[in-house]
Amino acid sequence: MKTESTTTTLQQVADAAGVSPATVSRFLNGTAKVSGEKREALERVIEQLQYKPNRLAQSLKMGTTRTIGVLTQSIESGYFNKTMTGIEDVMKAAGYAMLIMSGHWHADEEADRVELLIGRRVDGVVILTGNMTDGQILKFSKQVPIIAFGRKLEGERARGFCLDNYAAACEAMELLVEQGHRRIAFIAGPADQEDARARLAGYRDTLNRHRIPVDAGLIVDGDFQESGGLLAVDQLLASQQRFTAIFAANDLMAYGARLALYRRSIRVPDDISIIGFDDLHSSMYTTPPLTTVRQPLYEVGTCIGNMLLPLMGQKSAPAHIPALSLVVRESVRRIA
Amino acid sequence: MKTESTTTTLQQVADAAGVSPATVSRFLNGTAKVSGEKREALERVIEQLQYKPNRLAQSLKMGTTRTIGVLTQSIESGYFNKTMTGIEDVMKAAGYAMLIMSGHWHADEEADRVELLIGRRVDGVVILTGNMTDGQILKFSKQVPIIAFGRKLEGERARGFCLDNYAAACEAMELLVEQGHRRIAFIAGPADQEDARARLAGYRDTLNRHRIPVDAGLIVDGDFQESGGLLAVDQLLASQQRFTAIFAANDLMAYGARLALYRRSIRVPDDISIIGFDDLHSSMYTTPPLTTVRQPLYEVGTCIGNMLLPLMGQKSAPAHIPALSLVVRESVRRIA
């Protein structure tokens, strides 16, 4: 028997305005016309009591939370966050909030988070890459519509798409070759990530297409982190390989590579050219500014949003899968 | 009249196990002992029906959502995201999910988001800096406990703290002075941000303390973005100011400044020294690696989490406000 509840309820509004709760609800939702005097009374009372509907109750009743769950891999990642910004913008406009959890590239953890999300009754889920199997995702999609980024997927209530990393990697390689480079080192990403594999394939195939021998000694493993790029170049240099250009499978590794070169006073692009992949915002400000492949991450986000909305029975703008593109800056130079 | 509901309810579990819903609930929550045979039946039925409690219903009933709202300024910002990672880690451990919204440094938008969060009945809110007034926050805190970062605040259910930017800025300046610099340029942050003002004050006061004249021409406005740093240095150079070092109020601007110098073949640190503020992850990999003030952002996040938990009636680890520290790398050199 509380003397006063902390938040006003629809019932209280109804009492104060001298109408039934049903009428208040209808008034609030515009579900039906409310006659002049009641409407005025309601407006006044609602204003006065500062009434705000309890979304929990609404959700329970209507079976929809107007909340989506986003499974990212790391909240810290500039890569994912740009995408999330795109998602946020279209979702906010549609009245959805975002529950965000991270999976840290660990399939078990990812599945666990998705279950948590479903338990919280989100209306939709977006999965940004990760290591779950398509099967797992398809199974989850029986409970909730899912859009996955970073994998091709087609299901009743699940869709997945990725950008053409292979083609873009080829394009980057073409630039290098066209600028006269023949001995091109490649710093690879983690082999368990599809994007990383596609980029490596682009590297290999372009070399083959130009009848340039693929030298295994020129391909070194990285981890998509700056430190990996640094180590990779150290290793390359230690092995006495001769090369005039480096293709780093992502920008972060390009940063690391660039520092390794700097440490030895090897100039970029005078002595060695570097090309990256992602086009992180900072890449415009490295010295020299990095030539790289631009991932239209924000647009990926809006695309995801616009793909998810219809699956939740909402209308949306058409979803265009954006394209990768080469952005030429100053880290690659033509050689004789 | 659905033939089959999409999710199993506690009632269905009760029916299937031949007990009352109350018993199921008690079993699930360990609220009371359940006798042997019923317990077995329940375990079996729950497993078989794959029953998962509806958190919405639980929340409605219990008045707690086990969800916190985080108001960040930009989901894209590496600065905020590192903090969010810290928050996420302690919250996840305590069983809380995070609803994330961004305010984009706009007081109205921020207030709007916080209202949205409250409308969704989050159990707590964290506000990462921003432009709302303390009054606004204090008012919101009547509805929900709030921890704010980037401002001092003390209320019944609101607490705010910030790091000692002033002291850290002084420390950075001391380094420069100690290394023989007298003509030090300062690239300021937005004057409406407390942190930016504190850093500027540290710059000024340190100069004064050493009886080095403060030359207004050496202080130029920035916006905490790379582009602002670039512009600032352009402006400094155009105005023919003589200086041997630059103190950028944050790392991003230091990056921009560094590029502006690079464009003119001015070497760092040989010709000009640069010091930043924040210690973004990338600052370890710039060329040269940036000397800067480290913001212990992840620790700020865990601190926030541990401060919020008690306000929501949960126990937590003790909350230590972490300290800023100077990290000396290679962008500052001693001059004659």
Add this chain to the structure above:
DNA sequence: TTGAAAGCGTTACCAA
């Protein structure tokens, strides 16, 4: 146009 009442899936009080 309006109201009464059932129900969304839980929890917790009161009896038994």
Add this chain to the structure above:
DNA sequence: TTGGTAACGCTTTCAA
């Protein structure tokens, strides 16, 4: 230890 049942705050038939 258990069950019955009244909430939690809302929406939505069904009648009037």
